[in-house]
Amino acid sequence: MERESTTITIKETKPDKGKAPLTATTKVADPPRAGWRKGLAIFDFILRLCAIGAALAAAAVMGTTDQTLPFFTQFFQFQASYDDLPAFQFFVVANAIVSGYLVLSLPFSIVTIVRPHAVGPRLLLLVFDTVMVALTTAAASAAAAIVYLAHNGNPSANWVAICQQFGDFCQQVSGAVVAAFIAAFIFILLVVLSAMALRRH
Amino acid sequence: MERESTTITIKETKPDKGKAPLTATTKVADPPRAGWRKGLAIFDFILRLCAIGAALAAAAVMGTTDQTLPFFTQFFQFQASYDDLPAFQFFVVANAIVSGYLVLSLPFSIVTIVRPHAVGPRLLLLVFDTVMVALTTAAASAAAAIVYLAHNGNPSANWVAICQQFGDFCQQVSGAVVAAFIAAFIFILLVVLSAMALRRH
Numbered sequence: 433m434e435r436e437s438t439t440i441t442i443k444e445t446k447p448d449k450g451k452a453p454l455t456a457t458t459k460v461a462d463p464p465r466a467g468w469r470k471g472l473a474i475f476d477f478i479l480r481l482c483a484i485g486a487a488l489a490a491a492a493v494m495g496t497t498d499q500t501l502p503f504f505t506q507f508f509q510f511q512a513s514y515d516d517l518p519a520f521q522f523f524v525v526a527n528a529i530v531s532g533y534l535v536l537s538l539p540f541s542i543v544t545i546v547r548p549h550a551v552g553p554r555l556l557l558l559v560f561d562t563v564m565v566a567l568t569t570a571a572a573s574a575a576a577a578i579v580y581l582a583h584n585g586n587p588s589a590n591w592v593a594i595c596q597q598f599g600d601f602c603q604q605v606s607g608a609v610v611a612a613f614i615a616a617f618i619f620i621l622l623v624v625l626s627a628m629a630l631r632r633h
Numbered sequence: 634m635e636r637e638s639t640t641i642t643i644k645e646t647k648p649d650k651g652k653a654p655l656t657a658t659t660k661v662a663d664p665p666r667a668g669w670r671k672g673l674a675i676f677d678f679i680l681r682l683c684a685i686g687a688a689l690a691a692a693a694v695m696g697t698t699d700q701t702l703p704f705f706t707q708f709f710q711f712q713a714s715y716d717d718l719p720a721f722q723f724f725v726v727a728n729a730i731v732s733g734y735l736v737l738s739l740p741f742s743i744v745t746i747v748r749p750h751a752v753g754p755r756l757l758l759l760v761f762d763t764v765m766v767a768l769t770t771a772a773a774s775a776a777a778a779i780v781y782l783a784h785n786g787n788p789s790a791n792w793v794a795i796c797q798q799f800g801d802f803c804q805q806v807s808g809a810v811v812a813a814f815i816a817a818f819i820f821i822l823l824v825v826l827s828a829m830a831l832r833r834h
Contacts, residue, residue: 516789519778551832562824565763566770566817573771574778577720581779582790588717589783591792616767623763623824630832631752 469548472629476557476622477541483618484534487568490611491527494520494575497608499601512598519574520605526571527612530564537561544629551630558626565619572612579605670749673830677758677823678742684819685735688769691812692728695721695776698809700802713799720779721806727772728813731765738762745830752831759827766820773813780806 497520500511514520537560540553582602585593595602698721701712715721738761741754783803786794796803 512789517787518781555828555832558828559825562763562766562821565766566821569767569770570774573775577775577778578782580719581782581792584719586718588713589792589795591782591790594790620763620767624760627756627759627828627831630828631756 466548469629470545472625473541473544473548476625476629477538477545479618479622479625480534480538480541483615483622484531486611486615486618487527487531487534490572490608490615491524491531493604493611494527494608495524497601497604499598512594512601514605517578519578523571523575523608523612526567527615530568530571530615533560533564548629554626554630558623558630561619561622561626565616565623568612568616568619572609572616575605575612576609579609667749670830671746673826674742674745674749677826677830678739678746680819680823680826681735681739681742684816684823685732687812687816687819688728688732688735691773691809691816692725692732694805694812695728695809696725698802698805700799713795713802715806718779720775724772724776724809724813727768728816731769731772731816734761734765749830755827755831759824759831762820762823762827766817766824769813769817769820773810773817776806776813777810780810 494514498511498513514524537557540557543553544550544557579602581591581593582598582605583593583595585591695715699712699714715725738758741758744754745751745758780803782792782794783799783806784794784796786792
């Protein structure tokens with residue numbers, strides 16, 4: 433029986449080879465698709481490096497903002513620092529977390545380059561990237577709301593604009609906000625790339 | 634030659650039938666997977682309805698905040714409204730856009746229920762949901778930064794807390810912010826669900 437079955441399998445393999453054109457179309461189509469996925473994975477890796485740059489720059493620029501005005505009264509010196517405003521503290525912490533996550537995500541990104549068909553790492557990256565979209569945007573827009581207030585003030589709430597006095601401070605903070613928005617945009621791109629690589633067809 | 638090949642193809646179909654159990658396992662496994670995807674699609678639809686509720690509530694509550702204090706000076710009456718603060722205006726507009734998008738996305742969600750294996754609509758929903766994660770979070774956290782300031786003020790920037798006077802106003806605004814964060818959380822869930830439905834295995 434077993435011998436017969438072996439002969440049958442040999443026969444089967446032959447027709448399989450006869451079928452080659454049909455099977456070949458799917459198997460020949462496979463490598464380019466894998467290559468396409470690999471290209472996406474490499475692009476993903478490069479975007480992650482850019483996002484690290486943007487997030488680190490945002491955290492570093494915001495974390496080092498500190499302006500002391502050249503005049504002072506008897507009681508205190510006028511000084512503006514990022515940790516006077518809770519929104520800016522949150523900004524620094526969030527961008528530090530995002531930078532740390534991005535560094536930790538690089539190995540997973542490399543795994544998707546080496547194994548373009550791996551689903552697990554991509555899904556993991558997609559889920560965490562989506563959370564990071566929210567975190568980065570939250571940090572950036574909270575800081576942006578405060579920066580806007582610092583620039584323009586608000587007469588209804590009787591909040592004065594402080595950027596007339598603290599010009600350098602405001603410029604540095606605005607730069608950090610822009611960097612964080614760039615990071616958020618890159619994260620959106622990363623999520624879309626991962627989704628395109630995950631789809632079946 | 635062609636006759637030979639036809640006899641070969643007849644032989645081919647026979648081993649194929651002999652192979653049936655192998656092919657059958659993949660075909661039997663297919664319907665439950667489709668059912669699982671359909672379940673995800675229905676859950677997606679329900680979550681979208683919840684998100685519409687949250688986003689509409691956020692926009693409506695914020696849009697109707699208007700508190701007039703019972704005392705007034707000779708020159709003006711003390712009044713707080715959402716359109717005094719640009720962050721709150723952005724909040725209303727963003728949540729209105731999000732609600733509109735959600736209503737428009739419902740037909741696509743229904744398509745994914747009817748055709749659980751359709752990739753196009755899911756990918757479309759995933760991309761736009763990701764953008765909406767960013768938009769909702771941006772609106773919510775910008776408003777949250779301003780609400781925090783209204784509650785606590787900031788002595789460094791010489792901004793006073795206005796919630797002592799406008800208590801009802803602050804409470805309503807805080808409620809709207811919470812609703813928007815709930816909407817943002819639902820969007821993150823939607824993105825993760827779409828990604829899980831998109832994956833190949």
